[in-house]
Amino acid sequence: MTALLAIISIILIGIIAVQIGKVTELAGKIRGEEEMQDLSNRRQSNYMLVFLVLFLVGGVISAIYYRNYMLGFGPMESASEHGASIDRIFQITLFFTGIVFVITHILLFWFAYKYRARKGQVARYIPHDNKLEIVWTVIPAIVMAFLVMGGLDVWNEVMADVGPDEEVLEIEATGFQFGWSVRYPGEDGKLGEKNYKLISGTNPLGQNWEDEKNLDDFQPTEIVLPVGQKVRVRITSKDVLHNFYLPHFRVKMDAVPGIPTYFVFTPTKTTEEFRQQLRNYPEYNVLADPDDAELGMLWENFNYELACAELCGRGHYSMRMPVRIVSQDEYESWKASQSSYYMSTIRGTSNDPWTNRLFDFEIEERREEFNSKLDEIISGEAESRAIELQYVNFETGSAELLSISRYELDYVAEALNNNTDLRVELAGHTDDTGSEERNQTLAQERAEAVKKYLVDKGIAANRLVAKGYGATQPLESNETEAGREANRRTEFRVLSGAL
Numbered sequence: 001m002t003a004l005l006a007i008i009s010i011i012l013i014g015i016i017a018v019q020i021g022k023v024t025e026l027a028g029k030i031r032g033e034e035e036m037q038d039l040s041n042r043r044q045s046n047y048m049l050v051f052l053v054l055f056l057v058g059g060v061i062s063a064i065y066y067r068n069y070m071l072g073f074g075p076m077e078s079a080s081e082h083g084a085s086i087d088r089i090f091q092i093t094l095f096f097t098g099i100v101f102v103i104t105h106i107l108l109f110w111f112a113y114k115y116r117a118r119k120g121q122v123a124r125y126i127p128h129d130n131k132l133e134i135v136w137t138v139i140p141a142i143v144m145a146f147l148v149m150g151g152l153d154v155w156n157e158v159m160a161d162v163g164p165d166e167e168v169l170e171i172e173a174t175g176f177q178f179g180w181s182v183r184y185p186g187e188d189g190k191l192g193e194k195n196y197k198l199i200s201g202t203n204p205l206g207q208n209w210e211d212e213k214n215l216d217d218f219q220p221t222e223i224v225l226p227v228g229q230k231v232r233v234r235i236t237s238k239d240v241l242h243n244f245y246l247p248h249f250r251v252k253m254d255a256v257p258g259i260p261t262y263f264v265f266t267p268t269k270t271t272e273e274f275r276q277q278l279r280n281y282p283e284y285n286v287l288a289d290p291d292d293a294e295l296g297m298l299w300e301n302f303n304y305e306l307a308c309a310e311l312c313g314r315g316h317y318s319m320r321m322p323v324r325i326v327s328q329d330e331y332e333s334w335k336a337s338q339s340s341y342y343m344s345t346i347r348g349t350s351n352d353p354w355t356n357r358l359f360d361f362e363i364e365e366r367r368e369e370f371n372s373k374l375d376e377i378i379s380g381e382a383e384s385r386a387i388e389l390q391y392v393n394f395e396t397g398s399a400e401l402l403s404i405s406r407y408e409l410d411y412v413a414e415a416l417n418n419n420t421d422l423r424v425e426l427a428g429h430t431d432d433t434g435s436e437e438r439n440q441t442l443a444q445e446r447a448e449a450v451k452k453y454l455v456d457k458g459i460a461a462n463r464l465v466a467k468g469y470g471a472t473q474p475l476e477s478n479e480t481e482a483g484r485e486a487n488r489r490t491e492f493r494v495l496s497g498a499l
Protein backbone atom coordinates (compact mmCIF):
# COMPACT_ATOMS: atom_id res chain seq x y z
CA MET A 1 0.00 0.00 0.00
CA THR A 2 2.74 2.44 1.03
CA ALA A 3 4.71 1.50 -2.07
CA LEU A 4 1.64 2.13 -4.26
CA LEU A 5 1.09 5.57 -2.69
CA ALA A 6 4.76 6.41 -3.17
CA ILE A 7 4.60 5.43 -6.86
CA ILE A 8 1.42 7.48 -7.40
CA SER A 9 3.05 10.50 -5.66
CA ILE A 10 6.13 10.25 -7.87
CA ILE A 11 3.97 10.05 -11.02
CA LEU A 12 1.93 13.11 -9.89
CA ILE A 13 5.09 15.10 -9.09
CA GLY A 14 6.37 14.18 -12.55
CA ILE A 15 3.16 15.40 -14.21
CA ILE A 16 3.28 18.66 -12.23
CA ALA A 17 6.92 19.22 -13.23
CA VAL A 18 6.08 18.67 -16.91
CA GLN A 19 3.10 21.05 -16.68
CA ILE A 20 5.17 23.76 -14.98
CA GLY A 21 7.79 23.30 -17.67
CA LYS A 22 5.15 23.82 -20.37
CA VAL A 23 3.78 26.91 -18.66
CA THR A 24 7.26 28.40 -18.26
CA GLU A 25 7.99 27.68 -21.90
CA LEU A 26 4.83 29.47 -22.97
CA ALA A 27 5.54 32.38 -20.61
CA GLY A 28 9.06 32.54 -22.01
CA LYS A 29 7.76 32.85 -25.54
CA ILE A 30 5.60 35.74 -24.42
CA ARG A 31 8.27 37.60 -22.43
CA GLY A 32 11.36 36.78 -24.41
CA GLU A 33 14.01 34.08 -23.77
CA GLU A 34 16.70 36.28 -22.27
CA GLU A 35 14.58 37.87 -19.61
CA MET A 36 13.27 34.41 -18.70
CA GLN A 37 16.80 33.06 -18.30
CA ASP A 38 17.75 35.90 -15.97
CA LEU A 39 14.68 35.34 -13.84
CA SER A 40 15.44 31.65 -13.59
CA ASN A 41 19.07 32.30 -12.54
CA ARG A 42 17.99 34.65 -9.80
CA ARG A 43 15.41 32.21 -8.56
CA GLN A 44 17.82 29.24 -8.58
CA SER A 45 20.51 31.16 -6.71
CA ASN A 46 18.01 32.20 -4.05
CA TYR A 47 17.02 28.56 -3.65
CA MET A 48 20.69 27.76 -3.09
CA LEU A 49 20.82 30.19 -0.16
CA VAL A 50 17.59 28.87 1.33
CA PHE A 51 18.90 25.32 1.04
CA LEU A 52 22.19 26.31 2.70
CA VAL A 53 20.41 27.77 5.72
CA LEU A 54 17.88 24.94 6.04
CA PHE A 55 20.56 22.29 5.62
CA LEU A 56 22.99 23.69 8.17
CA VAL A 57 20.38 24.71 10.73
CA GLY A 58 18.54 21.39 10.25
CA GLY A 59 21.80 19.49 10.68
CA VAL A 60 22.63 21.29 13.91
CA ILE A 61 19.11 20.94 15.32
CA SER A 62 18.90 17.21 14.54
CA ALA A 63 22.34 16.61 16.06
CA ILE A 64 21.24 18.34 19.26
CA TYR A 65 17.87 16.59 19.25
CA TYR A 66 19.29 13.10 18.77
CA ARG A 67 22.52 13.54 20.76
CA ASN A 68 21.45 11.10 23.49
CA TYR A 69 20.94 8.29 20.98
CA MET A 70 24.31 8.63 19.27
CA LEU A 71 27.26 6.44 20.25
CA GLY A 72 29.83 8.47 22.12
CA PHE A 73 27.38 11.11 23.34
CA GLY A 74 25.04 11.45 26.32
CA PRO A 75 24.43 8.14 28.05
CA MET A 76 25.87 6.20 25.12
CA GLU A 77 29.43 6.50 26.29
CA SER A 78 31.52 3.40 25.77
CA ALA A 79 31.06 0.40 28.05
CA SER A 80 34.58 -0.91 27.42
CA GLU A 81 38.06 0.16 28.38
CA HIS A 82 39.41 0.90 24.90
CA GLY A 83 36.11 2.44 23.73
CA ALA A 84 36.89 5.83 25.25
CA SER A 85 40.00 6.11 23.03
CA ILE A 86 37.96 5.29 19.93
CA ASP A 87 35.31 7.82 20.88
CA ARG A 88 37.97 10.46 21.48
CA ILE A 89 39.60 9.99 18.09
CA PHE A 90 36.18 9.97 16.40
CA GLN A 91 35.29 13.24 18.09
CA ILE A 92 38.58 14.90 17.20
CA THR A 93 38.10 13.80 13.58
CA LEU A 94 34.50 15.00 13.64
CA PHE A 95 35.60 18.36 15.04
CA PHE A 96 38.12 19.09 12.27
CA THR A 97 36.18 17.59 9.39
CA GLY A 98 33.07 19.33 10.77
CA ILE A 99 34.75 22.75 10.57
CA VAL A 100 35.89 22.04 7.02
CA PHE A 101 32.47 20.72 6.10
CA VAL A 102 30.62 23.80 7.36
CA ILE A 103 33.05 26.29 5.80
CA THR A 104 33.20 24.59 2.40
CA HIS A 105 29.43 24.25 2.24
CA ILE A 106 28.84 27.87 3.15
CA LEU A 107 31.32 28.83 0.41
CA LEU A 108 29.81 26.41 -2.10
CA PHE A 109 26.28 27.74 -1.81
CA TRP A 110 27.28 31.37 -1.27
CA PHE A 111 29.39 31.33 -4.43
CA ALA A 112 26.56 29.70 -6.35
CA TYR A 113 24.43 32.65 -5.28
CA LYS A 114 26.98 35.43 -5.67
CA TYR A 115 28.44 34.37 -8.98
CA ARG A 116 25.25 33.41 -10.76
CA ALA A 117 25.12 34.27 -14.45
CA ARG A 118 24.25 37.92 -15.02
CA LYS A 119 23.87 39.99 -18.12
CA GLY A 120 27.21 41.35 -19.26
CA GLN A 121 29.21 39.65 -16.49
CA VAL A 122 32.19 37.55 -17.55
CA ALA A 123 33.99 34.99 -15.38
CA ARG A 124 37.58 35.80 -14.37
CA TYR A 125 40.11 33.36 -15.76
CA ILE A 126 42.67 32.18 -13.13
CA PRO A 127 44.87 29.46 -14.69
CA HIS A 128 47.14 29.02 -11.65
CA ASP A 129 47.71 30.45 -8.17
CA ASN A 130 50.65 29.16 -6.15
CA LYS A 131 49.67 30.78 -2.91
CA LEU A 132 46.17 29.27 -3.03
CA GLU A 133 47.45 25.82 -3.91
CA ILE A 134 49.99 25.85 -1.09
CA VAL A 135 47.33 26.87 1.41
CA TRP A 136 44.85 24.18 0.41
CA THR A 137 47.54 21.49 0.25
CA VAL A 138 49.59 22.24 3.34
CA ILE A 139 46.79 22.88 5.81
CA PRO A 140 44.86 19.66 5.03
CA ALA A 141 48.17 17.74 4.94
CA ILE A 142 49.05 18.88 8.47
CA VAL A 143 45.57 18.18 9.81
CA MET A 144 45.43 14.79 8.09
CA ALA A 145 48.88 13.80 9.40
CA PHE A 146 47.75 14.74 12.88
CA LEU A 147 44.53 12.72 12.55
CA VAL A 148 46.23 9.70 10.99
CA MET A 149 48.93 9.59 13.65
CA GLY A 150 46.36 9.90 16.43
CA GLY A 151 44.29 7.21 14.71
CA LEU A 152 47.27 4.86 14.38
CA ASP A 153 48.02 5.31 18.04
CA VAL A 154 44.48 4.31 18.97
CA TRP A 155 44.56 1.45 16.45
CA ASN A 156 47.68 0.00 18.04
CA GLU A 157 46.13 0.28 21.47
CA VAL A 158 42.82 -1.28 20.43
CA MET A 159 44.23 -4.08 18.26
CA ALA A 160 46.92 -5.21 20.72
CA ASP A 161 46.69 -8.95 21.35
CA VAL A 162 47.02 -10.39 24.84
CA GLY A 163 50.46 -11.09 26.25
CA PRO A 164 51.54 -14.71 26.87
CA ASP A 165 51.07 -14.55 30.65
CA GLU A 166 48.03 -12.34 30.71
CA GLU A 167 44.88 -13.61 32.36
CA VAL A 168 42.18 -13.57 29.73
CA LEU A 169 38.83 -15.21 29.06
CA GLU A 170 38.90 -16.53 25.52
CA ILE A 171 35.63 -17.24 23.78
CA GLU A 172 34.81 -17.94 20.15
CA ALA A 173 32.15 -16.54 17.85
CA THR A 174 31.31 -18.19 14.55
CA GLY A 175 29.05 -16.38 12.12
CA PHE A 176 26.82 -18.27 9.73
CA GLN A 177 23.83 -17.49 7.58
CA PHE A 178 22.01 -16.38 9.72
CA GLY A 179 23.14 -16.44 13.30
CA TRP A 180 26.07 -16.77 15.67
CA SER A 181 27.46 -19.81 17.44
CA VAL A 182 29.31 -18.80 20.55
CA ARG A 183 31.64 -21.22 22.29
CA TYR A 184 33.03 -20.89 25.80
CA PRO A 185 35.86 -22.94 27.26
CA GLY A 186 34.68 -25.03 30.19
CA GLU A 187 36.47 -25.58 33.47
CA ASP A 188 39.88 -25.98 31.80
CA GLY A 189 39.67 -22.42 30.43
CA LYS A 190 40.78 -23.65 26.99
CA LEU A 191 38.86 -23.95 23.76
CA GLY A 192 39.23 -27.32 22.05
CA GLU A 193 40.53 -27.89 18.54
CA LYS A 194 38.22 -27.85 15.60
CA ASN A 195 38.37 -28.72 11.93
CA TYR A 196 35.90 -27.73 9.25
CA LYS A 197 36.02 -31.28 7.89
CA LEU A 198 34.37 -32.51 11.08
CA ILE A 199 31.35 -30.22 10.71
CA SER A 200 28.12 -32.23 10.68
CA GLY A 201 24.52 -31.98 11.80
CA THR A 202 25.47 -32.88 15.36
CA ASN A 203 28.81 -31.08 15.30
CA PRO A 204 28.03 -27.60 13.95
CA LEU A 205 31.48 -26.16 14.74
CA GLY A 206 33.55 -29.17 13.68
CA GLN A 207 34.96 -29.77 17.18
CA ASN A 208 37.39 -32.64 17.42
CA TRP A 209 36.02 -34.81 20.23
CA GLU A 210 39.31 -36.62 20.61
CA ASP A 211 40.76 -33.39 21.92
CA GLU A 212 39.86 -33.41 25.62
CA LYS A 213 39.83 -29.61 25.72
CA ASN A 214 36.60 -29.83 23.73
CA LEU A 215 34.76 -31.99 26.21
CA ASP A 216 33.77 -29.18 28.57
CA ASP A 217 33.25 -26.44 25.96
CA PHE A 218 29.71 -25.10 25.97
CA GLN A 219 27.65 -23.16 23.46
CA PRO A 220 25.26 -20.75 25.17
CA THR A 221 22.47 -18.84 23.42
CA GLU A 222 23.62 -15.51 24.85
CA ILE A 223 26.96 -13.91 25.60
CA VAL A 224 27.52 -13.42 29.30
CA LEU A 225 30.73 -11.80 30.50
CA PRO A 226 32.03 -10.72 33.88
CA VAL A 227 32.62 -6.98 34.24
CA GLY A 228 36.27 -5.93 34.37
CA GLN A 229 37.47 -9.19 32.79
CA LYS A 230 39.70 -8.98 29.75
CA VAL A 231 38.03 -10.97 26.97
CA ARG A 232 39.53 -12.23 23.73
CA VAL A 233 37.03 -13.22 21.09
CA ARG A 234 38.14 -15.55 18.31
CA ILE A 235 36.04 -14.60 15.33
CA THR A 236 35.37 -16.87 12.36
CA SER A 237 32.71 -17.54 9.79
CA LYS A 238 31.32 -20.75 8.31
CA ASP A 239 30.09 -19.35 5.02
CA VAL A 240 30.28 -15.72 3.88
CA LEU A 241 31.68 -12.52 5.36
CA HIS A 242 30.01 -11.44 8.58
CA ASN A 243 31.03 -8.85 11.13
CA PHE A 244 31.17 -9.26 14.89
CA TYR A 245 29.80 -5.96 16.17
CA LEU A 246 29.22 -5.00 19.80
CA PRO A 247 28.29 -1.33 19.34
CA HIS A 248 28.19 -0.41 23.04
CA PHE A 249 31.72 -1.73 23.53
CA ARG A 250 33.10 -0.30 20.26
CA VAL A 251 34.03 -3.81 19.20
CA LYS A 252 33.84 -4.49 15.49
CA MET A 253 35.70 -7.09 13.49
CA ASP A 254 35.10 -8.98 10.27
CA ALA A 255 34.32 -12.69 10.49
CA VAL A 256 36.06 -14.15 7.47
CA PRO A 257 35.70 -17.76 6.36
CA GLY A 258 39.13 -19.40 6.56
CA ILE A 259 40.91 -16.50 8.26
CA PRO A 260 40.54 -16.36 12.04
CA THR A 261 40.40 -12.82 13.41
CA TYR A 262 40.13 -11.64 17.00
CA PHE A 263 39.22 -8.73 19.21
CA VAL A 264 40.35 -8.08 22.76
CA PHE A 265 38.30 -5.89 25.05
CA THR A 266 37.39 -5.36 28.68
CA PRO A 267 33.77 -4.54 29.54
CA THR A 268 33.60 -1.85 32.21
CA LYS A 269 29.87 -1.53 32.87
CA THR A 270 27.38 -4.20 33.81
CA THR A 271 24.05 -4.25 31.99
CA GLU A 272 22.44 -2.94 35.17
CA GLU A 273 24.90 -0.05 35.45
CA PHE A 274 24.25 0.91 31.84
CA ARG A 275 20.50 0.89 32.48
CA GLN A 276 20.95 3.17 35.47
CA GLN A 277 22.98 5.48 33.27
CA LEU A 278 20.17 5.60 30.68
CA ARG A 279 17.65 6.26 33.42
CA ASN A 280 18.94 9.81 33.88
CA TYR A 281 17.83 10.79 30.38
CA PRO A 282 14.26 11.68 29.42
CA GLU A 283 14.61 9.83 26.08
CA TYR A 284 14.80 6.55 27.97
CA ASN A 285 12.12 7.37 30.53
CA VAL A 286 9.26 6.49 28.22
CA LEU A 287 7.31 3.26 28.03
CA ALA A 288 9.21 0.58 26.14
CA ASP A 289 5.96 -0.35 24.43
CA PRO A 290 3.11 2.19 24.61
CA ASP A 291 0.58 -0.65 24.32
CA ASP A 292 2.07 -2.68 27.14
CA ALA A 293 2.75 -0.72 30.31
CA GLU A 294 3.80 -3.88 32.13
CA LEU A 295 7.05 -3.98 30.17
CA GLY A 296 8.18 -0.89 32.03
CA MET A 297 10.40 1.94 30.86
CA LEU A 298 12.74 1.88 27.92
CA TRP A 299 15.82 2.02 30.16
CA GLU A 300 14.67 -1.03 32.11
CA ASN A 301 14.45 -3.02 28.90
CA PHE A 302 17.87 -2.09 27.63
CA ASN A 303 20.19 -4.94 26.71
CA TYR A 304 23.57 -4.96 25.10
CA GLU A 305 23.59 -6.87 21.85
CA LEU A 306 25.79 -8.54 19.31
CA ALA A 307 24.87 -7.73 15.74
CA CYS A 308 26.23 -8.58 12.33
CA ALA A 309 27.58 -5.47 10.64
CA GLU A 310 28.21 -6.96 7.21
CA LEU A 311 25.31 -7.20 4.80
CA CYS A 312 25.51 -10.97 4.46
CA GLY A 313 22.23 -11.94 2.83
CA ARG A 314 18.51 -12.04 3.22
CA GLY A 315 18.44 -12.89 6.93
CA HIS A 316 21.22 -10.46 7.89
CA TYR A 317 18.90 -8.53 10.22
CA SER A 318 18.29 -11.61 12.33
CA MET A 319 21.95 -12.06 13.27
CA ARG A 320 21.50 -10.72 16.77
CA MET A 321 22.43 -12.16 20.09
CA PRO A 322 21.80 -10.73 23.55
CA VAL A 323 24.86 -9.77 25.57
CA ARG A 324 24.86 -9.52 29.34
CA ILE A 325 27.61 -8.06 31.49
CA VAL A 326 27.37 -9.23 35.08
CA SER A 327 29.40 -9.37 38.28
CA GLN A 328 32.02 -12.09 38.69
CA ASP A 329 29.73 -14.04 41.07
CA GLU A 330 26.77 -13.94 38.72
CA TYR A 331 29.06 -15.03 35.90
CA GLU A 332 30.31 -18.02 37.88
CA SER A 333 26.81 -19.20 38.70
CA TRP A 334 25.67 -18.72 35.10
CA LYS A 335 28.66 -20.69 33.90
CA ALA A 336 27.93 -23.49 36.35
CA SER A 337 24.41 -23.75 34.92
CA GLN A 338 25.68 -24.33 31.37
CA SER A 339 26.19 -27.87 30.17
CA SER A 340 28.93 -28.92 27.83
CA TYR A 341 27.93 -29.55 24.23
CA TYR A 342 29.80 -32.83 24.24
CA MET A 343 28.09 -34.14 27.38
CA SER A 344 24.60 -33.11 26.26
CA THR A 345 24.78 -34.08 22.60
CA ILE A 346 27.71 -36.36 21.83
CA ARG A 347 28.38 -38.45 24.95
CA GLY A 348 27.41 -42.09 24.42
CA THR A 349 26.42 -41.64 20.76
CA SER A 350 28.18 -43.25 17.81
CA ASN A 351 30.24 -40.04 17.43
CA ASP A 352 31.71 -40.38 20.91
CA PRO A 353 35.35 -41.56 20.81
CA TRP A 354 35.38 -42.01 24.60
CA THR A 355 32.77 -44.77 25.02
CA ASN A 356 35.42 -46.95 26.62
CA ARG A 357 36.25 -44.49 29.30
CA LEU A 358 34.53 -42.62 32.11
CA PHE A 359 35.40 -39.10 33.14
CA ASP A 360 36.27 -38.38 36.75
CA PHE A 361 33.03 -36.64 37.53
CA GLU A 362 31.04 -39.53 36.02
CA ILE A 363 32.95 -42.02 38.16
CA GLU A 364 32.35 -39.79 41.16
CA GLU A 365 28.61 -39.62 40.44
CA ARG A 366 28.32 -43.39 40.09
CA ARG A 367 30.45 -44.04 43.14
CA GLU A 368 28.22 -41.78 45.20
CA GLU A 369 25.12 -43.51 43.88
CA PHE A 370 26.49 -46.93 44.81
CA ASN A 371 27.71 -45.86 48.23
CA SER A 372 24.45 -44.23 49.18
CA LYS A 373 22.57 -47.44 48.29
CA LEU A 374 25.07 -49.45 50.31
CA ASP A 375 24.72 -47.06 53.25
CA GLU A 376 20.95 -47.57 53.17
CA ILE A 377 21.43 -51.34 53.30
CA ILE A 378 23.94 -51.10 56.13
CA SER A 379 21.71 -48.80 58.17
CA GLY A 380 18.73 -51.10 57.58
CA GLU A 381 16.67 -48.49 55.71
CA ALA A 382 16.72 -50.22 52.35
CA GLU A 383 13.89 -52.45 51.19
CA SER A 384 16.19 -54.79 49.33
CA ARG A 385 19.65 -55.96 50.28
CA ALA A 386 20.70 -56.09 46.63
CA ILE A 387 22.33 -53.47 44.42
CA GLU A 388 22.38 -53.92 40.66
CA LEU A 389 25.84 -53.33 39.25
CA GLN A 390 24.47 -51.25 36.38
CA TYR A 391 27.80 -50.45 34.82
CA VAL A 392 29.38 -53.90 34.89
CA ASN A 393 29.01 -55.41 31.43
CA PHE A 394 30.28 -58.43 29.52
CA GLU A 395 31.05 -59.33 25.95
CA THR A 396 27.93 -60.73 24.32
CA GLY A 397 27.43 -64.41 25.22
CA SER A 398 30.68 -64.53 27.17
CA ALA A 399 31.97 -63.99 30.70
CA GLU A 400 34.66 -61.61 29.48
CA LEU A 401 34.31 -58.28 31.36
CA LEU A 402 34.17 -55.18 29.18
CA SER A 403 36.96 -52.82 30.13
CA ILE A 404 34.46 -50.04 30.97
CA SER A 405 33.27 -52.28 33.85
CA ARG A 406 36.47 -51.61 35.77
CA TYR A 407 35.24 -48.24 37.02
CA GLU A 408 32.30 -49.67 38.91
CA LEU A 409 34.20 -52.73 40.13
CA ASP A 410 36.91 -50.44 41.49
CA TYR A 411 34.57 -48.49 43.71
CA VAL A 412 32.78 -51.70 44.71
CA ALA A 413 36.18 -53.04 45.87
CA GLU A 414 36.80 -49.77 47.67
CA ALA A 415 33.44 -50.04 49.47
CA LEU A 416 34.23 -53.63 50.51
CA ASN A 417 37.56 -52.46 51.87
CA ASN A 418 35.85 -49.73 53.85
CA ASN A 419 33.29 -52.16 55.31
CA THR A 420 35.38 -55.18 56.20
CA ASP A 421 32.57 -57.03 57.98
CA LEU A 422 30.43 -57.32 54.85
CA ARG A 423 29.87 -60.68 53.17
CA VAL A 424 28.40 -60.47 49.74
CA GLU A 425 26.82 -62.69 47.14
CA LEU A 426 27.60 -61.81 43.54
CA ALA A 427 24.51 -62.97 41.68
CA GLY A 428 25.01 -63.62 37.94
CA HIS A 429 22.02 -63.33 35.62
CA THR A 430 21.21 -63.64 31.93
CA ASP A 431 18.25 -62.77 29.76
CA ASP A 432 16.05 -65.52 28.39
CA THR A 433 17.70 -65.95 24.99
CA GLY A 434 19.48 -69.28 24.55
CA SER A 435 19.05 -72.57 26.39
CA GLU A 436 18.43 -72.78 30.10
CA GLU A 437 21.51 -74.86 30.65
CA ARG A 438 23.76 -72.48 28.73
CA ASN A 439 22.32 -69.46 30.59
CA GLN A 440 22.95 -71.13 33.91
CA THR A 441 26.62 -71.77 33.04
CA LEU A 442 27.08 -68.27 31.62
CA ALA A 443 25.57 -66.63 34.72
CA GLN A 444 27.85 -68.66 36.97
CA GLU A 445 30.91 -67.78 34.90
CA ARG A 446 30.00 -64.09 34.93
CA ALA A 447 29.58 -64.08 38.71
CA GLU A 448 32.95 -65.82 38.99
CA ALA A 449 34.56 -63.22 36.71
CA VAL A 450 33.30 -60.39 38.93
CA LYS A 451 34.52 -62.24 42.00
CA LYS A 452 37.93 -62.78 40.43
CA TYR A 453 38.24 -59.08 39.63
CA LEU A 454 37.45 -58.16 43.24
CA VAL A 455 39.76 -60.79 44.66
CA ASP A 456 42.53 -59.47 42.43
CA LYS A 457 41.83 -56.07 43.97
CA GLY A 458 42.62 -57.51 47.38
CA ILE A 459 39.20 -58.57 48.71
CA ALA A 460 39.32 -61.82 50.68
CA ALA A 461 37.75 -64.64 48.63
CA ASN A 462 35.80 -65.94 51.63
CA ARG A 463 33.77 -62.71 51.78
CA LEU A 464 32.44 -63.25 48.27
CA VAL A 465 30.04 -65.89 47.00
CA ALA A 466 29.63 -66.16 43.24
CA LYS A 467 26.31 -67.66 42.22
CA GLY A 468 24.68 -67.96 38.78
CA TYR A 469 20.91 -67.80 38.42
CA GLY A 470 20.61 -67.99 34.62
CA ALA A 471 17.34 -66.49 33.45
CA THR A 472 15.36 -67.62 36.49
CA GLN A 473 15.18 -64.28 38.33
CA PRO A 474 14.39 -61.63 35.74
CA LEU A 475 14.19 -58.13 37.19
CA GLU A 476 12.32 -56.77 34.20
CA SER A 477 10.39 -58.09 31.26
CA ASN A 478 12.45 -59.83 28.57
CA GLU A 479 10.19 -58.31 25.91
CA THR A 480 12.29 -55.19 25.32
CA GLU A 481 15.99 -54.73 24.70
CA ALA A 482 16.27 -52.41 27.73
CA GLY A 483 14.60 -55.06 29.86
CA ARG A 484 16.88 -57.81 28.58
CA GLU A 485 19.88 -55.59 29.24
CA ALA A 486 18.77 -55.04 32.84
CA ASN A 487 18.27 -58.79 33.25
CA ARG A 488 21.89 -59.48 32.31
CA ARG A 489 23.23 -57.37 35.18
CA THR A 490 25.14 -58.79 38.09
CA GLU A 491 23.71 -58.11 41.55
CA PHE A 492 25.63 -57.23 44.67
CA ARG A 493 23.65 -58.89 47.48
CA VAL A 494 24.65 -58.17 51.04
CA LEU A 495 24.52 -61.47 52.99
CA SER A 496 25.72 -60.38 56.37
CA GLY A 497 27.58 -57.67 58.13
CA ALA A 498 24.77 -55.20 57.68
CA LEU A 499 23.02 -54.15 60.87
Ligand SMILES: [Cu+2]
Pocket residue numbers: 175176241242243308309310311312316319
Ligand atom coordinates in the same frame (compact mmCIF):
# COMPACT_ATOMS: atom_id res chain seq x y z
CU1 LIG B 1 26.09 -11.69 8.86
